[in-house]
Amino acid sequence: MSLSLPQPPAAALRAVLDALDSPAALRALRSSATRRGPLAPAHPLPVHLLDPAAHADGAAPLSEARCTGWRFLIRDGEEVVAAAETRETPDGHAFAYFAEGPYPLATLRALQQARQHTAATSTPYLPRxxxxxxxxxxxxxxxxxLDQARSRDLLIPLAPAPLGVTAHVPHDAEELLTLLALGRSALLPLAI
Incomplete structure (x- = not known):
């Protein structure tokens, strides 16, 4: 079974395409990627925010994560050079910002790992x-x-990960969030 990326809302994709057509928005990108060729959005993922500060014990359940927008990896040919994020607004989706640094490539790496994991386990997952x-x-x-008893939510932390968390290793989501809330500094990766 392969990993299928969700279909982004048309308004989110349009906001990113408009930003890629805007010289003012593109000036925010520091890389030289804009000089090599046309940039294109790829690998859309919904972005969910989880605020552990809303709970006295610091352990917010994953079910409380709320969708705030969409992130697209930006490709220059076959190379990922940045990410573009949109935010949900009362009027639909609006372009928020371009991001460079380690997270775009870390996201691509995690997606590749997720595809391998999904193929190995035959468990279909929706990536976010x-x-x-x-x-x-x-x-x-x-x-x-699918709501299967043996299937659990997994998290693949992107690099750079918090102290004590191994990046690019799948973790049981609830266990990882609980350990983060407890402030443990030595988290063991799941053997999956």
């Missing part, structure tokens, strides 16, 4: 991005498509 700002973590969130 999870941002946990209070714990300085962004992760690829693999949510089981």
């Amino acid at each position: 991005l999870l941002s946990v700002p209070g714990r300085y973590m962004t992760a690829l969130w693999l949510h089981p498509v």
Whole structure:
């Protein structure tokens, strides 16, 4: 079974395409990628925000993550050079920003790992991005498509990961979030 990326809302894709056509928005990209060729959005993922600060014990359940927008990896030919994020607004989706640095390539790597994991386990997952700002973590969130007793939500933390969390290793989502809330500094990766 392969990993299928969700279809983004047309308004989110349009916002990113408009930003890629805007010289003012493109000036925010520091890379020289804009000089090599046309840039194109790829690998759309819904972005979910989880705020552990809303709970006294710091352990917010994954079910409380709320979708805030979409992130697209930006390709220059076959190379990922940046990411573009949209935010949900009362009027639809609006372009928020371009991002460079380690996260676009880390996202691509996590997607490749998720495809391998999905093929090896035959478990279909819906990929999402999870941002946990209070714990300085962004992760690829693999949510089981089918409600199966043996299927659990998995998180693949992106590099750079929080201290004590191994990046690019699948973790049981609830276990990882609980350990982050407890402030443990030595988290063991799941053997999956």
